Amino acid sequence: MTSPVTVDTIIEAHWIIPVEPEKTVLIDHAIVIDDGIIKAILPSSQARIQFTSLNHIALNRHVIIPGxxxxxxxxxxxxxxxxxxxxxxxxxxxxxxxxxxxxxxxxxxxxxxxxxxxxxxxxxxxxxxxxxxxxxxxxxxxxxxxxxxxxxxxxxxxxxxxxxxxxxxxxxxxxxxxxxxxxxxxxxxxxxxxxxxxxxxxxxxxxxxxxxxxxxxxxxxxxxxxxxxxxxxxxxxxxxxxxxxxxxxxxxxxxxxxxxxxxxxxxxxxxxxxxxxxxxxxxxxxxxxxxxxxxxxxxxxxxxxxxxxxxxxxxxxxxxxxxxxxxxxxxxxxxxxxxxxxxxxxxxxxxxxxxxxGLDKITGSLSIGKAADITAVDFSGLTLSSCFDPVSHLVYVAGQEHVSHVWVNGKLLLDDGELVTLNEKELINRAIQWQKRLNS
The missing domain is CATH 3.20.20.140 (Metal-dependent hydrolases)
Structure with missing residues (x-):
């Protein structure tokens, strides 16, 4: 039996909407990321057999879309x-x-x-x-x-x-x-x-x-x-x-x-x-x-x-x-x-x-070989229940407040709603200082 391939990150989600091919909704699938690139998109059950990663994220009530x-x-x-x-x-x-x-x-x-x-x-x-x-x-x-x-x-x-x-x-x-x-x-x-x-x-x-x-x-x-x-x-x-x-x-x-x-x-x-x-x-x-x-x-x-x-x-x-x-x-x-x-x-x-x-070969859809620019939206909340069509929900129901995770080039920049590379309190304080200057 072939040993599983070690990769940087595996993200499992209830829904994945890759945008390409059009009107595609994948259920209980995983995105496999290595070196910032999407290596595979496949059923979660197969991903667990074929790949292994120390960074394995399960988003069981979420929809994954391109950033x-x-x-x-x-x-x-x-x-x-x-x-x-x-x-x-x-x-x-x-x-x-x-x-x-x-x-x-x-x-x-x-x-x-x-x-x-x-x-x-x-x-x-x-x-x-x-x-x-x-x-x-x-x-x-x-x-x-x-x-x-x-x-x-x-x-x-x-x-x-x-x-x-x-x-x-x-x-x-x-x-x-x-x-x-x-x-x-x-x-x-x-x-x-x-x-x-x-x-x-x-x-x-x-x-x-x-x-x-x-x-x-x-x-x-x-x-x-x-x-x-x-x-x-x-x-x-x-x-x-x-x-x-x-x-x-x-x-x-x-x-x-x-x-x-x-x-x-x-x-x-x-x-x-x-x-x-x-x-x-x-x-x-x-x-x-x-x-x-x-x-x-x-x-x-x-x-x-x-x-x-x-x-x-x-x-x-x-x-x-x-x-x-x-x-x-x-x-x-x-x-x-x-x-x-x-x-x-x-x-x-x-x-x-x-x-x-001119970036469509790099980003814009979830496709093998493209950069792992990925957004996860949490559909577990009251206002998103129940969900008959996740694409419809994204456009007509979901808001920016429902975004839970964001990756760019495979790097996690938003982790369960928390910024990874930016200090939110510091940014707010700087904005307040500028507001005082502009009002002076």
Whole structure:
């Protein structure tokens, strides 16, 4: 008889939802992890025979899913949560957020804000996030310390900040950062021009050149509000998407965030160019930006992932809430209850995000050979009883408070609800100190 193979970790669970293949639910199965990689997924009874591990975890009332992927956020802005609520986007930015950032944002602000965000995201089952903010080198350092995975946005914007003097300086510093981490197991990078109304044509053209040369995604706010479109028509004579198309920015590397206000020919253009969309339903609702035509985007075969946006405009980094809203808003707007079923919402919050970031060979689903980026959700509580369909429960019932365990690259970062690499009390104290500074 063959001796069992020794591996790093074996996780048994009542349900495993791998996302790939679609609509698959495995009952009483185990995930076998070795050297941070998923080595096998098989019935628990077979796993006990074929493998052995000192780290054998039995989650008998849990569902295991791929780690959630937050396709758009501004992690450091967690320190600005609730600073200026109930305002439209441009008033919120021009009169509150940008002035506050100009006065207070520095490397220390970003480090504390990103760590606070990482803690919140890990406790909510998020293993990877796509960021856009100042001092991306600090964000990268914080991510490495916490053990999470992140796509670091190399922000570019036309106006100066404490981070960079002009658009060329932003771009140069961002590209230098990317060169520091050519193959880091937790980090990837995106070029992140803020928006069409804050980045000029020359810089956008340069960004497209670098994206092609370095094979980097381009992460940009786009078609978020009516004001944005009106401004573009008045200054350029083109709607923002047409302007980006003219500059050569549309393509499979583009991650277009929000995409609320679209006409039919623009949706067809997005499909023709194989663009990706990051859907942020809570932020769109809170800023009264509108309702993104997600049903139409999906019907055209466009890859749509889900993001929270920053905590200053959401005000939570809760991907369970975003999944639920994604499904419910699609049903309401289409007047069809069968629109965007739960399994599709889960895929949008996992694998679709990985595809947009070019990380789908690494993460986004539970597949042999992929990184062990895993979230466990405890279904033993009162509000989750009884369960007829675990996928439906994940989207319509479960919340971030039900997440019990999180692994990234096979490393346990959340253990029975407790953070492993971050000190929660210390993070709260730092946030309180920043709140006092901002209020002074």
């Amino acid at each position: 959630l992927i937050n396709l758009h956020t501004h992690a450091a802005m967690t320190l600005l949560r609730g600073l200026a609520d109930d305002l439209p986007l441009m008033e919120w930015l021009n009169h509150h957020i940008w002035p506050t950032e100009k006065q207070f944002v520095d490397a220390n602000f970003v480090m504390d804000g990103v760590k606070l965000a990482c803690a919140e995201m890990l406790k909510g089952g998020i293993t990877c996030f796509n960021d856009m903010y100042y001092f991306p080198e600090v964000t990268a350092k914080a991510v490495i310390e916490t053990g999470m995975r992140a796509a670091i946005g190399l922000i570019v914007i036309d106006f100066p900040s404490s981070y960079a003097s002009d658009a060329d300086d932003y771009l140069a510093k961002g590209l230098a950062l990317r060169d520091q981490y050519p193959q880091h197991p937790q980090l990837s990078f995106c070029l992140a021009p803020h928006a069409p109304y804050t980045v000029n044509d020359r810089v956008l053209a340069n960004i497209m050149t670098y994206a092609d040369q370095l094979d980097l995604p381009v992460h940009i706010h786009l078609h978020e509000t009516h004001d944005e479109i009106t401004h573009s028509l008045n200054t350029c004579g083109l709607r923002p998407l047409a302007r980006l198309h003219q500059l050569g920015l549309l393509g499979p590397k583009l991650i277009a965030v929000h995409m609320v206000h679209l006409i039919e020919k623009e949706i067809k253009l997005l499909k023709q160019q194989n663009c990706n969309v990051a859907h942020c339903p809570s932020s769109n609702l809170k800023l009264a930006s509108g309702f993104a035509p997600v049903t139409d985007l999906l019907a055209h075969g466009i890859n749509v992932g889900v993001g929270t946006d920053g905590a200053a405009s959401n005000n939570r980094l809760d991907m369970f809430e975003e999944m639920r809203l994604t499904a419910l808003l699609a049903k309401a707007s289409s007047h069809k209850a069968e629109t965007l079923p739960a399994h599709q919402a889960l895929r949008m919050a996992t694998l679709n995000g990985a595809i947009a970031l």
